[in-house]
Amino acid sequence: MTQVYFNGQWVAPEAAKVSVFDRGFLFGDGVYEVIPAFGRRLFGAVPHLDRLTRSLHEIGIENPLSRQAWLDVLARLVADCATDDVSIYIQVTRGAPAKRDHAYPNPPVAPTVLASASPLQPVSPTVLKSGARAITVPDLRWGRCDIKSVNLLPNIMARQQAVAAGAAEAILVREGMALEGAASNLFAVIDEDLITAPLGVHILGGVTRQALLDLIQRDRLIPVVETPIPIDRLFDAQEVFVTSSTRDLLPITRINEHVVGDGKPGEVWQRLSAAFAAYKREVSQ
Ligand SMILES: Cc1ncc(COP(=O)(O)O)c(C=O)c1O
Structure with a gap:
């Protein structure tokens, strides 16, 4: 061992x-x-x-x-x-x-x-092909979510609700705004923009989130707007995905009873996740 x-x-x-x-x-x-x-x-x-x-x-x-x-x-x-x-x-x-x-x-x-x-278990190709389900839950966390504290009770309760609902992630909602996942950052494609919550005390500044934003900026892949996502706009987004160190860019194709876009991982996700995979190979040490 x-x-x-x-x-x-x-x-x-x-x-x-x-x-x-x-x-x-x-x-x-x-x-x-x-x-x-x-x-x-x-x-x-x-x-x-x-x-x-x-x-x-x-x-x-x-x-x-x-x-x-x-x-x-x-x-x-x-x-x-x-x-x-x-x-x-x-x-x-x-x-x-x-x-x-x-x-x-x-x-x-x-x-x-x-x-x-x-x-590290990679996300299964089946999930990447069909996309994953998410649920929304109230964000019950404290006022310093930027600190990666081992106090994870609200996060684990949220993730457990997701598992019980057959979903891969719980999206945390505070005052009507979708901020991030229980263990991931949240991105939505709305009109021509890629939207994600800004850094601050209400989210954890994900390393994957920042690496993706750096890559997007370097290669001018898509306009990015850093703003919290109102929950009704999230349901109507063309695409949604979450990012984390162990799941990279995970496409979300269902949120609660809503189908995201056409119900399949979208074109922006495909483009960004391919670029991200190449970027990882380039910068890993
Ligand atoms: C609440 C929360 N947000 C975001 C993330 C994603 O962070 P990273 O990309 O650094 O793994 C995590 C990872 O565990 C997390 O727990």
Whole structure:
């Protein structure tokens, strides 16, 4: 079994033990990242590590590893994984002080650090051919969705509702605006534009979202408007897709009882996902 990186050591997963006083366990006081590798080459390692640093900074935890140390950990996890496509999970919590107290421990204690790898399952060709279903749910999350916190209760409840409805994703709606998925960013093609919610406290700034926007800008692929999408406009969009590190650009062809466009993954999605696949090969390391 592939070893995990745990608090500075490489150990078997069953040997990595977290204290019952760990603040990640008690409070969900920690942050995480999911970093993909395709053909054993990391995609977006730098922006993912930048986002980790930012999440840690926002909650007042010092980054426990230097950039190079993180890259070394990622390289070893990718090399040791049983499959060529890999999903790396990183979690850092505020550690395990002796006493449970809401306030941050003062002085700080050592953070708990985990990095592990698992095989990355590609989205099935059948789903890519027909498109996936989504449902809309109220966004019950907190006011700092830009922090990649391990507090995922609203996200997992939303995703569970989607699974129960036979859907692949739940689209989170706040004050009539469709913002993002439970674990993805949201894009809609409306008239001639590609629309996605702007960065801010109500969405997580997805690495895939940004990579796609950078590629679109570089190659002038389609006009982009960064604005929240009113829910009725989403239902009437020509195309809808969601993006994430593990599912790339996933076409959505049904939302609740609405058929999106002609019910098939659209021309813009096909064009962008082909361009994105090529871009990934170009920039992966
Ligand atoms: C709430 C949320 N939005 C967006 C994303 C997509 O982010 P990324 O493209 O960095 O995987 C995720 C990924 O888990 C997420 O949890």
